[in-house]
Structures are given as structure tokens and as C-alpha cells.
Amino acid sequence: MMDVKALIGGVCHLTRPKIADSVVRRLVIYLRVLDKLAEGGRETVSSAQLAEQAGVSSASVRKDLAWFGEFGTRGVGYDIDGLRQELRRILKLGHEVRAVLVGAGSLGTALVRYNTRQQLPHGSTNVRIAAAFDNDQEKIGTLIGQVRVYDVSDLPTVVRQLEARLGIITVPAEAAQQTATRLIQGGVRAILNFAPATLNVPPEVQVQNADLTLEMQYLAYRLQDEHIGG
């Protein structure tokens, strides 16, 4: 069967469909599961098995992959190593994405350390936090692992020098908007925002909120709901 979508993707950028958020997120999870399976020495996997380990339906697995081509064999399933390579290609893990983090508090520090451990080739992310920023003179100039903490007032300059395209905000809510503005001045194209604040950014800048208190509050609501509502 012809791979029409991939063909369009390769030949005609103007009409290439934007892959849905939900699909991209699941692809990341599939790759993780496949990496684990490969460690265990498995060679092939069915959509049903992959789905179970990823916590989704087998129809989702097949449909998600079908956006990019035909990677399976009917009656057999997917070759694990082959599919890993395809997913690494699809997710473009071959190229490093440089990031900076603003706000070297306990959450920021944790993220820097965590990111260091997760980096390729051993880990599963191509994002590298290359610098951190803070406004506390005590912290400026220190290192978190290998990552230097700079003065926030140098932010646009350093971001530009590093050519960082991703900014991570772990400052208090009051400082989040100003931080976002500075990051964009420095040239970042996407922001991962951990502050409980709504950011106002130009439409070409992509924002992803990772609101930890919101997640807790959401679960708390569900608990209260089940408790009271029966």
C-alpha cells in the first residue's frame, strides 16, 4: 500500500499535516516501552502488547504509527529494533535541542540534575539544559552538576550565544511573565512553564504548561468527588 502521508510529508511541506499533540506524546511513550523491551532481549511486539505496556488501546498504537508509514508485518507484529529506529527518526532524536532553565530553586535544580541523567545516548531525551539562571547572588556563578548558573540580567545575551531554542521557567508565578519575555528576546521558540501563571507570548512561540500544583489539585478534587458523591 502506498505511504501517501509520508510522501506528502517528504515532497510538499505546505500540505504536511501537523501531527496531533496526543499522537506525539504517545510516540514518546512507545519508544520508551520499546527501549525497555529491547533490553529484555525481545525481537518483535504486537500492537496489543505495546499498547498494554504504554497504557493505551491497540487501535491507537496502529493508528498513531500509520501516520508515518507501515512499520509492521501482518500476522507477526513490529520488529522492535526497526520500530525504535523509525521512532527515533520520527521524533528527530538525532539532533540535540539546547535549553536554558530560569530559576535555580529546588525544582529548577532537580530538573537540571534529572535532565543530565536522561540525556542520550544512554537516556531518552535529546534536550540538553546548557545553562541556568537566577537572581540570587549566592547562586550566580555556582554549578549544578556541570551546568553553570548565570545572572538573569545576562539572560538574553547568554541564550543568544548558546542558540538555545527552549526555555524552562521555574521561577515564582510573579516573575514568570517577565522571564518569558526575556527568554523570547533571547530567541527561544518554545517555553516549558512550571510556574502557576498564564503566559502571554507571540503566536509563533510554543508554550507548554507543566503545572504541578494543578495536577495535585485535580486529583484531590477527584478524591473528594468519589468520597462525597459515592
Added chain:
Amino acid sequence: MMDVKALIGGVCHLTRPKIADSVVRRLVIYLRVLDKLAEGGRETVSSAQLAEQAGVSSASVRKDLAWFGEFGTRGVGYDIDGLRQELRRILKLGHEVRAVLVGAGSLGTALVRYNTRQQLPHGSTNVRIAAAFDNDQEKIGTLIGQVRVYDVSDLPTVVRQLEARLGIITVPAEAAQQTATRLIQGGVRAILNFAPATLNVPPEVQVQNADLTLEMQYLAYRLQDEHIGG
């Protein structure tokens, strides 16, 4: 106009509709915006203004609130203090939800500190992390702020004593499933999982994944996508 949904909610638990995830999440954000507006001394707000500050559409604001009643005045908007009270009631912020956190690494420690600052009455969450757990003898017995670090082997016992209903997992991926099982043994009803792993739990236990590397990887994909695809 009759408030049929609220009536059903109050009188007949069996048919009360489950409010969608997306709605509950937005309600939490609305409340946050309203708290900020109240600080600024504002008295009323329109759905359009609230929507802008929350980063959603005004139709969403009105529709989300309509699930619970009629809180606005046509031609005027919503009374800020009144709506805050309604939302606090709807989100059941009057009762504390006790939580425990497993994995007192840098992320776990950050979350405990963060949670302490965010608690009501000054903050915006009714979740209280009442205990932490780790398997590192160096950490066991120490305090993170006011929160004691226990031995993981005491987990089910302590969770039961505290009557904690929410578990937060910040252990490495390899230990996530075992941690989840222990938490459920201790009686938690919901899990917030920061480990990059899929948890297998009984259907009555609610799991929310907060996968920080996934968020980063997702944005990295979008960046590469824009860069290569034009």
C-alpha cells in the same frame, strides 16, 4: 432558570454526571485568576476577561461554570468574591487531602517544599504532603521542612496511620510499580506519578502521570518539526 444539574447533583447521586477532566483543570485555573484579581481590588469580571487571563475562550468559561449553576449577571459579569467562594465549594477546598511522597531525591524534596508554601489559607491547595519515604539510610529520619522522611519498608503502615489518600511517586522508573503497589496496600486512592513508567493499578485507583521528560521531549519535537518542516 432552574439549575437542573446542581439539583441532580444534590439530590440524586446515582445520576450525577462526572465532570470532565478538562473542565476541572480549568476551574482550578479560574480560581487562581480570580484570587489574583481580588488582590488587585477588582469586584466583577466578565467571561471574556477571565478567559483571557486563564488562556481559554470565553465560551469555555461560561460553559464550564454552567455545569454547576448560574453565577453571573447578564450585562455585568461575575462577582469576583462570589465566584471565588463558589469555586472553592465546587472544588471542595474546605477539606484537607493528606498525601505522602515516595522518593526523597531532588525532585521529591522540591515538591515537598513547594507544597508547604502553596497550602491554604495563604496558598491555593488543600493537599498536604504529610510524610515522605526513601530507602536511603542517610535520608531516613531527616526532615524536609516540617515533613519527616520514613523508611519505605514502613510505607503501608504509616500511610494507613495517616489515612493518606493520595500518593506521589518520585522514585526512579524501575521502582515505580512496586511503589504504586505499596501505596495501594496502604490505602491510597489516587497516585500522582512523576516516574517515566506506566503503572498497573486496580480500576478504582486513579493515576495521573506528570512526566517531565515527556513534556520536554514533546516541545523538542515541535521545535524540530518547525525547523525542518518550515
Added chain:
DNA sequence: TAGATTGTTAATCGATTAACAATC
């Protein structure tokens, strides 16, 4: 071949948006 599993379509489900009568 027979059993298994993919790739794909159509049906279902749910969430968002647009529009406007109701009404302050």
C-alpha cells in the same frame, strides 16, 4: 492452509466554538 495481526475505514464519542435569545 489456518491463525494471527496489521492497516484502514466507518462509527462513536466528547470537547470546543459560534451564535444568539434572554436579560441585566
Added chain:
DNA sequence: TAGATTGTTAATCGATTAACAATC
């Protein structure tokens, strides 16, 4: 009254699921 804004409905949009022919 006139302008503004809600509450609500219908239309749109998109995502998930079920089902099955294709085929290994």
C-alpha cells in the same frame, strides 16, 4: 431604553474505538 454580557443551543471539530478486509 440601549449596550453589555450571560446561559444555552446547535454546529463544528477532533480524537478514540470497533470492526474487518488484507495479508503475513
